[in-house]
Amino acid sequence: MNQDSAQRLRFDDPGTLADWHNTLALLRTHDPVHWDEGIGAWIVTRHADVKAGLFNRDLSSRGPSAFMDLLDAAGQRELRELRSFYEHWMVFSDSPYHERVRTCVQRVLTPRAVERRRAHVREEARRLADAATGRPVDLYAEFSRPLAVRVICDLLDIPVEDWEEFSVWSRDLIAFISTPRPEPALGRIALDSYHATVDYVRRAAKDLRARGLVENPILAVEDLGEAAMVATFAQFLTGGCDPISAAIGNAVATLLAHPAELRLVRDDDTLVGSALEECLRFETPFTIIPKVARTDTVVGDVHLPAGSRIHFSIAAANRDPEVFPDPDRFTVTRTPNPHLGFGLGAHYCIGAGLARVELAEAVRALADGRARWQPAGTPTWVSSFGLRSVATVPARIEPV
Numbered sequence: 001m002n003q004d005s006a007q008r009l010r011f012d013d014p015g016t017l018a019d020w021h022n023t024l025a026l027l028r029t030h031d032p033v034h035w036d037e038g039i040g041a042w043i044v045t046r047h048a049d050v051k052a053g054l055f056n057r058d059l060s061s062r063g064p065s066a067f068m069d070l071l072d073a074a075g076q077r078e079l080r081e082l083r084s085f086y087e088h089w090m091v092f093s094d095s096p097y098h099e100r101v102r103t104c105v106q107r108v109l110t111p112r113a114v115e116r117r118r119a120h121v122r123e124e125a126r127r128l129a130d131a132a133t134g135r136p137v138d139l140y141a142e143f144s145r146p147l148a149v150r151v152i153c154d155l156l157d158i159p160v161e162d163w164e165e166f167s168v169w170s171r172d173l174i175a176f177i178s179t180p181r182p183e184p185a186l187g188r189i190a191l192d193s194y195h196a197t198v199d200y201v202r203r204a205a206k207d208l209r210a211r212g213l214v215e216n217p218i219l220a221v222e223d224l225g226e227a228a229m230v231a232t233f234a235q236f237l238t239g240g241c242d243p244i245s246a247a248i249g250n251a252v253a254t255l256l257a258h259p260a261e262l263r264l265v266r267d268d269d270t271l272v273g274s275a276l277e278e279c280l281r282f283e284t285p286f287t288i289i290p291k292v293a294r295t296d297t298v299v300g301d302v303h304l305p306a307g308s309r310i311h312f313s314i315a316a317a318n319r320d321p322e323v324f325p326d327p328d329r330f331t332v333t334r335t336p337n338p339h340l341g342f343g344l345g346a347h348y349c350i351g352a353g354l355a356r357v358e359l360a361e362a363v364r365a366l367a368d369g370r371a372r373w374q375p376a377g378t379p380t381w382v383s384s385f386g387l388r389s390v391a392t393v394p395a396r397i398e399p400v
């Protein structure tokens with residue numbers, strides 16, 4: 001593999017994703033600011049360039065708007081409402097709107113508010129582990145995913161029983177903006193899910209007000225109007241479930257695959273914190289942060305014109321040997337560990353504190369010595385352009 005093969009890589013080719021870590025390493029070494037003809041965007045893979053990019057004020061977060069500009073005029077007209085909807089998501093907006101929403105939502109996720117949730121998260125993790133004990137189990141389906149779902153439903157004050165419906169909306173809303181180029185058919189499906197989300201938020205807001213549940217993300221942004229409420233709900237459904245299900249699943253699979261490292265955590269609870277950071281670095285769930293150049297700008301040593309779409313690969317940055325000695329080695333004692341798994345800058349993950357609590361309690365359940373967790377087969381992985389996650393983690397939990 002050389003510079004030539006790196007330059008020819010296209011992320012619209014599923015084969016490119018099959019050899020995930022090697023592909024990213026190839027780009028980082030030979031073509032760190034890569035023009036990808038298939039998706040019509042730049043892909044940036046070195047830690048220093050990604051870090052600088054996330055602080056670069058010439059770059060906007062309004063990726064979906066630039067993405068929808070690629071639709072023809074009829075498509076743009078048909079999906080106009082959808083465009084405005086995405087523009088109200090915090091993650092896809094710029095200041096001053098972004099700052100206003102973030103300030104309101106932060107109230108719900110202060111360190112103290114997050115810490116108050118720890119006992120519930122621990123209890124859920126233990127309950128799920130106990131329920132999975134003594135038989136063959138897929139830890140993604142029976143531990144990681146349900147833990148993430150329960151915690152986000154609790155945060156949003158919504159019934160767990162409604163989750164199946166929410167997960168369909170969440171999947172549709174993300175599917176449309178996850179393809180290399182906009183597909184109108186997926187846009188129509190996303191539009192239906194958007195309408196369903198609006199109806200739900202209207203009803204939920206009334207109910208939350210009646211129950212006095214003001215410490216809720218939907219009501220936290222009420223002063224900014226209904227569009228902000230709907231977008232915030234959607235942002236939490238998507239941002240609060242898929243990456244954390246993936247992060248917990250990836251952490252469980254990685255620790256089970258490295259028994260000596262798991263033993264270190266089992267013997268010393270103070271290693272839980274550094275272990276979870278290493279899991280996020282080693283198998284980064286949310287892999288890409290998309291931006292759009294507002295003006296001509298420089299990324300790495302490449303001059304990019306205004307309007308360029310740029311994908312910062314935090315997954316590639318997290319294995320950059322310039323920053324992480326022996327980057328392909330998983331080691332729970334790694335410090336410092338300046339991974340970019342939660343992003344950086346103005347859009348740094350607002351759920352990072354909660355995600356760390358969930359990961360810590362998941363790792364504790366795995367390592368606390370109440371039961372012995374053993375792999376019972378090889379995990380399967382799905383690597384889409386934006387998310388890397390285990391799909392199944394076959395295992396057995398035996399009581400000790």
Ligand code: HEM
Binds near residue numbers: 155241290341344
């Ligand atoms: C381990 C799990 C998680 C990972 C890996 C993760 C990753 C990320 C990343 C990389 C960003 C930055 C995106 C950007 O700069 O464009 C982000 C933003 C965000 N995350 Fe997370 N996240 C996780 C869990 C959560 C949870 C549990 C929540 C909700 C409680 C959440 C809510 C958000 C929100 C609302 C933003 C947008 C912040 C903003 O635009 O200001 N995330 N997340």
